[in-house]
Amino acid sequence: MSELGLQLLRYVLLAFLLLFTYRAVRVVQDGLRAAAAEEVARCATLVVEEASPELRGRLFVVTSGAVIGRSPSAEVVLPDEFTSAQHARLVVRGSHFWVEDLGSKNGTFLNGRRLEAPAPLEDGDQLRIGRVTLRFRWPK
Amino acid sequence: MKNARDMLVLYGLGLAVTLGGLVLVRAARPDGTPWELLLAGLVLLGFPLIHVVLNSFGFRGDGFALPVVMGLSGLGLMEIFRLQPTGMVRQAGWILLGLGVMLLTYRLACDPDRLGRYRYLWAAGATVLLGSALLFGTERGGARQWIDLGAVSFQPSEAVKVLLVLFLAAYLCEHQPVLIPHLPHDVELRALAPLGAVLGLSLLMLVIQRDLGGALLYFVIVLVMVYLGTGRADYVAAGAVSFLVGGGICYALFPHVRVRLDAWLDPWRDLPGVGYQTAQALFALGSGGIVGTGLGLGHPDLVPAAHTDLILAAIGEELGYVGVLCVVVLYVLLIGWGFCVALRAQAPFSRLVAAGASTVLGVQVVLILGGSLRFVPLTGITLPFVSYGGSSIVSNFVLLGLLLGVSHREEADRGVDRGRAHP
Numbered sequence: 001m002s003e004l005g006l007q008l009l010r011y012v013l014l015a016f017l018l019l020f021t022y023r024a025v026r027v028v029q030d031g032l033r034a035a036a037a038e039e040v041a042r043c044a045t046l047v048v049e050e051a052s053p054e055l056r057g058r059l060f061v062v063t064s065g066a067v068i069g070r071s072p073s074a075e076v077v078l079p080d081e082f083t084s085a086q087h088a089r090l091v092v093r094g095s096h097f098w099v100e101d102l103g104s105k106n107g108t109f110l111n112g113r114r115l116e117a118p119a120p121l122e123d124g125d126q127l128r129i130g131r132v133t134l135r136f137r138w139p140k
Numbered sequence: 141m142k143n144a145r146d147m148l149v150l151y152g153l154g155l156a157v158t159l160g161g162l163v164l165v166r167a168a169r170p171d172g173t174p175w176e177l178l179l180a181g182l183v184l185l186g187f188p189l190i191h192v193v194l195n196s197f198g199f200r201g202d203g204f205a206l207p208v209v210m211g212l213s214g215l216g217l218m219e220i221f222r223l224q225p226t227g228m229v230r231q232a233g234w235i236l237l238g239l240g241v242m243l244l245t246y247r248l249a250c251d252p253d254r255l256g257r258y259r260y261l262w263a264a265g266a267t268v269l270l271g272s273a274l275l276f277g278t279e280r281g282g283a284r285q286w287i288d289l290g291a292v293s294f295q296p297s298e299a300v301k302v303l304l305v306l307f308l309a310a311y312l313c314e315h316q317p318v319l320i321p322h323l324p325h326d327v328e329l330r331a332l333a334p335l336g337a338v339l340g341l342s343l344l345m346l347v348i349q350r351d352l353g354g355a356l357l358y359f360v361i362v363l364v365m366v367y368l369g370t371g372r373a374d375y376v377a378a379g380a381v382s383f384l385v386g387g388g389i390c391y392a393l394f395p396h397v398r399v400r401l402d403a404w405l406d407p408w409r410d411l412p413g414v415g416y417q418t419a420q421a422l423f424a425l426g427s428g429g430i431v432g433t434g435l436g437l438g439h440p441d442l443v444p445a446a447h448t449d450l451i452l453a454a455i456g457e458e459l460g461y462v463g464v465l466c467v468v469v470l471y472v473l474l475i476g477w478g479f480c481v482a483l484r485a486q487a488p489f490s491r492l493v494a495a496g497a498s499t500v501l502g503v504q505v506v507l508i509l510g511g512s513l514r515f516v517p518l519t520g521i522t523l524p525f526v527s528y529g530g531s532s533i534v535s536n537f538v539l540l541g542l543l544l545g546v547s548h549r550e551e552a553d554r555g556v557d558r559g560r561a562h563p
Contacts, residue, residue, distance in 0.1 A: 006167050010434040013160045014462050020153040021213055021466040024473050027204060028144045 011119035037064065037092050044090070044097055046076060049126075050133035055079070067102070068129055082106050082130030088115075097138060099127065100103040106130055150207035151188045158184055158214030161435055165222040168436025170401030174228060180217050183232040184210055184237050194544070198402040202481065205540060208474050209525050215467065216526035219454045221438055223447040227528050234530040244342030245538045249493070249545020256489045259310035263338055266303040269296035270341075273524065274349060295531035297354040301500050302538050304338070304361055309492035311335065312369030316488065332375075335366065350396050353519030357503055359383060364499045369492055404517035417444045421453035421512050422510065425464075432460030447528045449520055452512040467526070475502040481547045497539040504536075 046060040048066075055078065060066075066075035071085040078087075084104040090097050098117035101108040108115045109128035125136040162177045167212045187210035189204050213235050221228035248255060278286050287481050298481045315331045347355065363379040366372075390397045399414050407422070420443040427438065440446045440454035447454070456464045468483030478498030485491040504524050511518035522532040 007434070009160060009164055011431070013157060013164065013435070014431055015457065016153055016157045016160065017215075017466050018462060019457070020150065020157055021469050023146070023150055023153060023203075024208055024211070025471065027150070028473055028476070030143075030146075031202075031204070058227065072300075 016100065033070075036095050045137040046127070047135045048132060049135050050106055051078070051080065051131065055132065062090050062097075064090070064097075066090045068134075069102075076134075078129060078132050080130045080132050084130075087129050088127075090121070097136070104129075141197070145513050147188075147191065147203070147207060151191075151210065154186055154187075154207055154211040154214055155181065157211065158218060161218035164435040165218055169222070169225075169436075176221070176225070179193075179229060179232050180214075180221070183381070184214055184217075184236050186236060187213075190239050190243060194246070194548075198552075199544075199548050200551040201544060201549075202551070203478065203544065205474055205477050205543065208470050209478070209540060212467070212470055212474075212525040215463075215524075216451060216528070218339050218435065219440075219451055220447050220528050221460070222458070223441055223454060224528070225505065227447060228531060230530070231528050231533070234533040237530070238534045241534055242537040242544070245541025246545045246548070249542045250549050252487060252490045252493065255306060255493070256310040256313065259307050259314075261385065262303040262307040262310075263334075266300045266307065266338070267341060268302065269303075270349075277349065278412055295529070297349075297351055298535040300530035301354075301361065302497075302535050302542075303359060304358060304502060305365070305493060305496035305500060307338065308335070308362065308365040308369070309489055309496055312328075312365065312492060313489045316369060338362075338431075347390065347394070350394075351475070351520065352397065352400060353507060353521035354505060354518060355498070357521065360503045361496065361500055364503075365492060365496050369488075369493050378556055400517045404514060407514070416515055418518055419448070421450050421518075422514060424453040424457040425513070428457040428460045428462045428463075430464060432458045434458060449508060449514055449518075449522055449527060451523055455526075456512075471501075471505045471509075475505070478502075478543050479548070481543050484526035484552065485546050485550045490521060490546045490549060494543055497542045500539055501536065 001025040044062050046062055048055050048058045048060075050056070060076045062075060067086055067089050068074060068076040068078065068083075068086050070078060070080065070083045070118065074086065084102070084106070086102045087104040088099055088101050088108045090099055092098075098118045098120050099108065099110060099115065101115045110119055110121075111126050112128070121136045121138065123138045127134040127136060148411050153535060159177065159181055159277075162180055165316070187206050194203060195370070217235075220231050223406060225303055225360050241395050272289055276287055286295055294330050307395075314330065339358070359379070363383075367376045387397075391401060403415045407418040409415065423552060424438070424440050424443050424446075427433065435458050435543070438454075438457040440457045443450050443453045446553055452464065452467065455467060459466075475498050478494060478501060482491050482494035482498060485494055501524050504521050507519055508521045508523050509528075510516035511521070522529050524536040525533065
């Protein structure tokens with residue numbers, strides 16, 4: 001092999017070594033993210049506090065991507081006229097659950113305030129969707 | 141379980157780096173035969189092979205450490221090939237043996253109760269090993285720590301560090317209720333006495349054998365594991381104070397301790413004598429610069445013990461700062477992985493074994509990387525999986541096997557629990 005080729009191989013070797021290390025770091029990073037998401041997703045629940053009598057006191061276990069709405073295909077089905085078919089959605093981003101409104105007619109209220117943009121949820125937060133009030137439970 | 145594609149990419153990259161490095165070394169020094177390159181490649185293929193074998197055994201744990209260790213072993217192989225072409229073949233053999241022993245250890249560690257039951261056997265084994273080194277040992281480099289078995293020689297202190305972890309984990313689990321609360325001093329002292337005896341005995345032997353690195357390693361393992369097992373900072377404080385006192389006495393009594401400390405504080409004062417090794421390591425690292433001189437183009441052969449303890453200086457000279465950075469990051473990932481395994485484990489014994497094994501790896505890395513960079517005094521400790529040396533390679537693979545076993549056992553138990561909760 002020529003001298004130039006060898007010199008090139010030396011730099012390629014260092015680049016590959018860096019790439020190897022980088023990929024290993026990425027694997028760990030992805031693993032930590034997945035573990036965090038798993039931790040979050042494991043134990044979040046929504047408890048119905050104010051609603052029609054047959055709904056009151058019900059408990060929904062939610063994971064990332066859960067849709068709240070009147071549609072039977074929603075994860076959290078709320079049979080209430082003031083709730084849209086696909087009303088709001090809960091997603092895990094980073095280490096928190098976030099709530100986002102899906103363009104509902106009557107809006108989603110977080111602790112009494114109308115949601116303009118997706119917001120992170122804390123344990124004990126109150127969500128109002130249509131005439132239904134839900135308590136977000138996520139013990140650490 | 142990690143993504144299989146990610147693992148495949150890591151194995152591929154690690155193999156490519158090692159083979160490229162071996163080709164470069166051979167181009168710079170065209171002695172030796174091509175089959176040596178082939179041999180190194182085949183040995184490294186053993187890592188993915190073991191991964192496949194583990195999976196076929198129903199391995200549920202996290203095998204991320206395997207490609208990382210393969211990368212480190214590959215770096216070691218190429219630098220050893222460069223410094224001692226004949227040593228590379230032996231090192232490759234040690235890695236193969238290590239992988240086999242790792243598989244056996246993994247099988248044993250899948251049943252932690254059995255490992256814990258033989259705790260006094262581990263303690264007795266450690267004592268016998270150290271004692272035999274003292275009685276039948278041969279001296280090398282100022283330390284009397286080798287047992288000659290004809291063709292190969294064996295370093296008992298390397299096996300002892302594994303036995304120490306197993307004994308401490310089992311003993312601390314058994315006596316946890318006694319050791320944690322603040323009890324009347326006589327009860328506490330009775331429970332601590334065996335710990336103190338093991339510690340004192342091993343340290344005494346090491347002082348007589350003049351293996352300072354080993355003594356320091358054992359001391360830190362005992363302190364860290366007692367803290368992890370009991371959560372009592374006062375034990376650690378007492379240990380640290382006795383370490384300082386003991387270190388002071390050793391400094392006053394033993395010239396070989398004084399030499400190490402003086403070489404660390406000021407290697408330039410006696411450059412051709414006491415400070416020679418440390419100074420040569422620093423020269424090698426300095427001449428490497430950012431990207432190094434290139435494999436086979438530096439002069440790491442000028443550093444004493446460059447292929448064993450001071451292999452970092454050789455890597456730093458020929459692969460530069462970039463190479464050293466990669467080595468450090470890979471160790472951080474490996475040891476972090478070990479502690480993650482410990483944190484996920486539910487059973488106290490498994491937890492302590494995993495934490496202890498990770499501590500042993502970590503302390504070795506800190507002592508010898510720090511020693512090579514003049515961050516701490518240089519003591520005779522190998523760089524795990526990279527340095528040349530059969531006993532060191534095999535015993536570190538045993539630690540890896542313990543961690544893999546704990547990881548598998550833990551995930552398997554979790555799977556059972558989850559299945560029960562959501563049938």
